[in-house]
Amino acid sequence: MAEHVTCQEVVELVTDYLEHALPADEAALFEQHINFCDGCEWYLEQMRTTVAAVGRIEEEDVPPETREKLLAAFRDWKRA
Amino acid sequence: MTHLGAQRSKASADELELLTRLRAGDEQAFEALVARHYGTMMAVAQTYVKTRAVAEEVVQEAWLGLLQSLDRFEGRSSLKTWILAILVNKAKTRGVREARSVPFASLAQEQDEPAVEPDRFRGPQDGFPGHWRAYPGKWGTAPDVALEDRETLGVALRAIAALPPTQQTVIRMRDVEGYSSDEVCAALEVSAANQRVLLHRARSRVRAALEAHLDG
Amino acid sequence: MIAYKFLRRDGSSVFTGFRWPLPEGAPGAWVDAPVDPCRSGIHACRPAGLPYWLGRSLYEAELAGDIVEERTKLVASRARLLRPVSAWNDSLRDEYTRMCADRAHALAASPPLGQWDAVIEPSVPEGPALLGFVAARIAEERHGAEGYRDERARQTAWLVERLGLQDDTAS
Numbered sequence: 001m002a003e004h005v006t007c008q009e010v011v012e013l014v015t016d017y018l019e020h021a022l023p024a025d026e027a028a029l030f031e032q033h034i035n036f037c038d039g040c041e042w043y044l045e046q047m048r049t050t051v052a053a054v055g056r057i058e059e060e061d062v063p064p065e066t067r068e069k070l071l072a073a074f075r076d077w078k079r080a
Numbered sequence: 081m082t083h084l085g086a087q088r089s090k091a092s093a094d095e096l097e098l099l100t101r102l103r104a105g106d107e108q109a110f111e112a113l114v115a116r117h118y119g120t121m122m123a124v125a126q127t128y129v130k131t132r133a134v135a136e137e138v139v140q141e142a143w144l145g146l147l148q149s150l151d152r153f154e155g156r157s158s159l160k161t162w163i164l165a166i167l168v169n170k171a172k173t174r175g176v177r178e179a180r181s182v183p184f185a186s187l188a189q190e191q192d193e194p195a196v197e198p199d200r201f202r203g204p205q206d207g208f209p210g211h212w213r214a215y216p217g218k219w220g221t222a223p224d225v226a227l228e229d230r231e232t233l234g235v236a237l238r239a240i241a242a243l244p245p246t247q248q249t250v251i252r253m254r255d256v257e258g259y260s261s262d263e264v265c266a267a268l269e270v271s272a273a274n275q276r277v278l279l280h281r282a283r284s285r286v287r288a289a290l291e292a293h294l295d296g
Numbered sequence: 297m298i299a300y301k302f303l304r305r306d307g308s309s310v311f312t313g314f315r316w317p318l319p320e321g322a323p324g325a326w327v328d329a330p331v332d333p334c335r336s337g338i339h340a341c342r343p344a345g346l347p348y349w350l351g352r353s354l355y356e357a358e359l360a361g362d363i364v365e366e367r368t369k370l371v372a373s374r375a376r377l378l379r380p381v382s383a384w385n386d387s388l389r390d391e392y393t394r395m396c397a398d399r400a401h402a403l404a405a406s407p408p409l410g411q412w413d414a415v416i417e418p419s420v421p422e423g424p425a426l427l428g429f430v431a432a433r434i435a436e437e438r439h440g441a442e443g444y445r446d447e448r449a450r451q452t453a454w455l456v457e458r459l460g461l462q463d464d465t466a467s
Contacts, residue, residue: 006210015280036425039215059115207412
C-alpha cells in the first residue's frame with residue numbers, strides 16, 4: 001500500500017475524487033497530498049472552476065437551416 | 081421508451097412554465113428550448129450515427145416527436161429527461177440502420193490521454209519526482225476569474241465543441257445539462273467507470289483550454 | 297474519544313469549507329454527520345496522524361457515535377471541538393518547518409542525494425506540511441517505506457512533546 005501519491009498521479013485522480021469514486025485509502029492519500037501541496041490545491045480549484053464555468057453555458061447557436069425547419073414544424077403542429 | 085434510471089426528478093417550475101407556453105403555441109419558448117438543448121442533443125446523436133448531417137436529422141425528428149407527444153407529458157419526470165429519452169430512441173433507431181460507429185465499449189483500446197502534459201512534472205531522476213515543475217495558477221473565486229465573462233464561457237464552449245463525440249457527450253450531459261451519473265450511464269449504455277474516464281478526459285481538456293486563455 | 301482536528305484560520309474545514317462551531321471558553325456545539333466512506337463523516341486524527349494533516353489551527357476534539365479508523369485518520373458521525381491547541385501557533389509552525397528541513401538535509405547528506413537537497417530550501421516557504429513530507433520522502437529514499445513511517449513517527453513525537461498532547465500510541 002503506497003504511502004503517498006505524486007502531483008502527476010493527483011491530476012489523474014481528481015475526477016474520481018470529485019465523484020466520490022475513490023476507495024477510502026486512495027481518497028486519504030489524495031487529501032493528504034492536497035493538504036501539503038499548494039500546486040495541487042490550486043489545480044483542484046481550477047477543476048472546480050472549470051466545472052462551474054461549463055455549468056454556466058446556457059444556449060448555443062442553432063444553425064439557421066435547422067432553426068427554420070424546426071420553426072416550420074412547430075407552426076405545422078400548432079395548426080393541426 | 082428508454083428507461084433512464086432512478087434519479088429522475090420531477091419537472092421543475094421553470095420547465096413547467098416553458099411547457100405551458102409551448103402548449104399555448106409560444107414560438108419563443110420553443111426556440112429557447114431548442115437552443116438550450118441543441119448542443120447536447122447533437123453530441124448524443126453523434127454517438128449513435130456517423131455524420132453530423134444525419135445527427136441533425138435525428139435531432140429534428142426528436143423535436144417533432146416531442147411536439148407530437150406533448151399532450152402526454154405529465155411532468156412526472158423532468159422535461160430534460162423526457163427530451164433525452166425521445167432523442168435516444170430516435171438516435172438508436174437511426175443508428176441501428178447505420179451501424180453505430182463509436183462504441184463506448186472500445187474505450188479500453190483507446191490511448192491513454194494524460195490530464196496534464198508529462199513534461200510539466202519533474203522526472204524520475206529529479207528530486208521530488210512527479211511533482212509540478214511550476215505550479216499551476218491560483219484561479220480561486222476571485223472576481224477576475226471570469227465565470228460570468230462571456231469570453232471565458234466562449235473558450236469553454238469551443239473547447240467542448242472540439243472534444244471527441246464520446247467525451248463531448250458526457251461533459252455536456254453531466255456538467256452543462258446536469259444529468260446525474262446514473263442517467264448518463266443509462267442513456268448511453270456505458271459503465272460508471274467508463275463514464276468517469278470520459279468525463280475526466282473531457283474536463284481535463286477544457287481546463288487546459290481555460291488555462292491557456294486565463295494564464296496565457 | 298479524544299482526537300485532533302486542523303482547521304483553516306477562519307475555523308472552516310480544510311476540504312469542505314464547513315464552518316465549525318468553535319470552542320470559546322467551553323466546548324463548541326456537537327456536529328452530526330452520518331459516516332459514508334469518502335462522502336461524509338467528520339475527519340479527525342490521533343497524534344500519529346498529525347504530521348499528515350497539518351493545517352493553520354489545531355483543536356482538540358471529542359468524537360462520538362460511529363467511529364471508523366483509517367490508516368492516518370478517524371471518521372466519526374458526531375464530534376465537537378473541545379479547546380484550541382494554542383501552542384500550535386505561527387512560531388511553532390516555523391520551528392517545525394525548520395526542524396523538518398534540517399532533518400531533510402541530514403537525510404540527504406551521506407551519500408549525497410543532491411537532487412533532493414536542492415529541493416529542500418525552496419520548499420520552506422510552502423510550510424510545515426510540505427517540509428514534513430519532504431523529510432519523510434527522503435527517508436523513504438534511504439530506507440524504504442519503513443524509513444518513511446519512522447520519520448513520520450519522529451514528527452509525531454516532536455509535535456506531541458511541543459504541543460503538550462497525550463500520546464496515545466501506547467494504547
